[in-house]
Amino acid sequence: MSTVVPATRSSTASDTRSFADDEAPIVASEPGDRLRYALERPGQADVDAIVLVETATSQLFDLEHHRPARALIPTVGRHLDDISALLAGTRRESLRRRLAVAGGQAAALAGWLAFDRGDATRAHRNWDSALAAAKYAADGPLLACVLTYLSYSSAERGDPATAWQLAHSAVAHAGSDARARSWMAARAAEEAALLGERRAALAELDLAMQLGSALIQPAPEDDTAPWTRFFYRATLAAMAANVHGRLGSIQSARDAAGWALRTVGTEQIKSRAVIMAEVACAFARAGEVEPAIEAAHYAVDLVERLEVTLARRRLRGLVPVLAVYSTSAPVRELLARLTFE
Known part of the structure; x- marks a missing residue:
C-alpha cells in the first residue's frame, strides 16, 4: 500500500519515485535512514499529499493488527520511501513537521515489525530515525511511542532496568492521551515487577488502571493515536495478570486473567494472541490446567497464523x-505445540 501522491503542479507520483531513485547513491539504503536524510533537505510538496500520507500511515498500523510482519515490512518500507521523497520536497515548515510526524510514525512501525521478526539491528535503525523525527517535530506522543517500543527491546536483551526506565519516561511524554499513558504505565509495571520492585510495580499498575480500566476497543475512524489502537481494557487486564504473576500474587493474576477473558472480544488479531497467552499463564500458575490449555491453544492458533512474537x-x-x-494427554499435546519449531 505505497502512498500515491496526487497529481499536482508541485508533486506527482512519478516525480516522487524518480526523486528517490535519483538520490539512491547519496541516501543510505534503509528507508528509515532516508527519512533522517530528508529531514535536513527541504524542497516542496502540497497539503493534499500530506493528508494522504497521514491517512496511509494510520492504515498501516491497523493492518499490523492482523497481518504477519514479514508480509507488511515491504509495504511499510515503500511508504517510508514516499514520505522521505515528499519531505525532501517540502519547504513550508508547518507541512514539514506534519510529514516528519507521519514519517516518524511509519519508522516506528517499521522498527516494531523488524523487532517482531527478530532483527534488532534494523529495528533500532528505524527507531533512531523515528526519534530524530520526534525531535524535529517536537512531538512528545511520537517520542513516547518509540520509548515504549524500545522498552520491549531492552527486555528482550535481558535488561529490565532499562526497559522500566524507558517505559516510565514514556508516560511523561505521552501528553493527555489516557490510552497511551495507561499502556506505558502498564509496561513500566511489568518490568518493575520482573525486578522484584513490588511497591513501584503496583504504583505503576495503579496508574495504568486509573487511566485505562474503562477503555473500550477503539474504532479505525476515531482519533485514537494509531500505535495505541491495540490497547484497551482487555489488554490492560492481561498485562496486570503478568505483573501480578511476576510478583508471585497468583490469585490476583488469576483474577486479572478472568477480567481479560470477559472483555477480550472475538477479533482474530495479534493483541488477542498476547492476551490469551497471558491468560493461559495466569491459569496455569493457579493450577487451573483445563482453562490454561484452552486459552493456550487459542493463542497458539493465532501465533501460527499471524506470527505474534510477544505471544510466542x-x-x-x-x-x-x-x-x-x-x-495428562491434553497437556502433552499442548506442550508439543509450544515448541514452535
Missing part, C-alpha cells in the same frame, strides 16, 4: 509450569 515468548513460559502435569 509468553507461551514458551508455560512449558516449565505445565511440565508437572505431563502425565
Whole structure:
C-alpha cells in the first residue's frame, strides 16, 4: 500500500519515485535512514499529499493488527520511501513537521515489525530515525511511542532496568492521551515487577488502571493515536495478570486473567494472541490446567497464523509450569505445540 501522491503542479507520483531513485547513491539504503536524510533537505510538496500520507500511515498500523510482519515490512518500507521523497520536497515548515510526524510514525512501525521478526539491528535503525523525527517535530506522543517500543527491546536483551526506565519516561511524554499513558504505565509495571520492585510495580499498575480500566476497543475512524489502537481494557487486564504473576500474587493474576477473558472480544488479531497467552499463564500458575490449555491453544492458533512474537515468548513460559502435569494427554499435546519449531 505505497502512498500515491496526487497529481499536482508541485508533486506527482512519478516525480516522487524518480526523486528517490535519483538520490539512491547519496541516501543510505534503509528507508528509515532516508527519512533522517530528508529531514535536513527541504524542497516542496502540497497539503493534499500530506493528508494522504497521514491517512496511509494510520492504515498501516491497523493492518499490523492482523497481518504477519514479514508480509507488511515491504509495504511499510515503500511508504517510508514516499514520505522521505515528499519531505525532501517540502519547504513550508508547518507541512514539514506534519510529514516528519507521519514519517516518524511509519519508522516506528517499521522498527516494531523488524523487532517482531527478530532483527534488532534494523529495528533500532528505524527507531533512531523515528526519534530524530520526534525531535524535529517536537512531538512528545511520537517520542513516547518509540520509548515504549524500545522498552520491549531492552527486555528482550535481558535488561529490565532499562526497559522500566524507558517505559516510565514514556508516560511523561505521552501528553493527555489516557490510552497511551495507561499502556506505558502498564509496561513500566511489568518490568518493575520482573525486578522484584513490588511497591513501584503496583504504583505503576495503579496508574495504568486509573487511566485505562474503562477503555473500550477503539474504532479505525476515531482519533485514537494509531500505535495505541491495540490497547484497551482487555489488554490492560492481561498485562496486570503478568505483573501480578511476576510478583508471585497468583490469585490476583488469576483474577486479572478472568477480567481479560470477559472483555477480550472475538477479533482474530495479534493483541488477542498476547492476551490469551497471558491468560493461559495466569491459569496455569493457579493450577487451573483445563482453562490454561484452552486459552493456550487459542493463542497458539493465532501465533501460527499471524506470527505474534510477544505471544510466542509468553507461551514458551508455560512449558516449565505445565511440565508437572505431563502425565495428562491434553497437556502433552499442548506442550508439543509450544515448541514452535
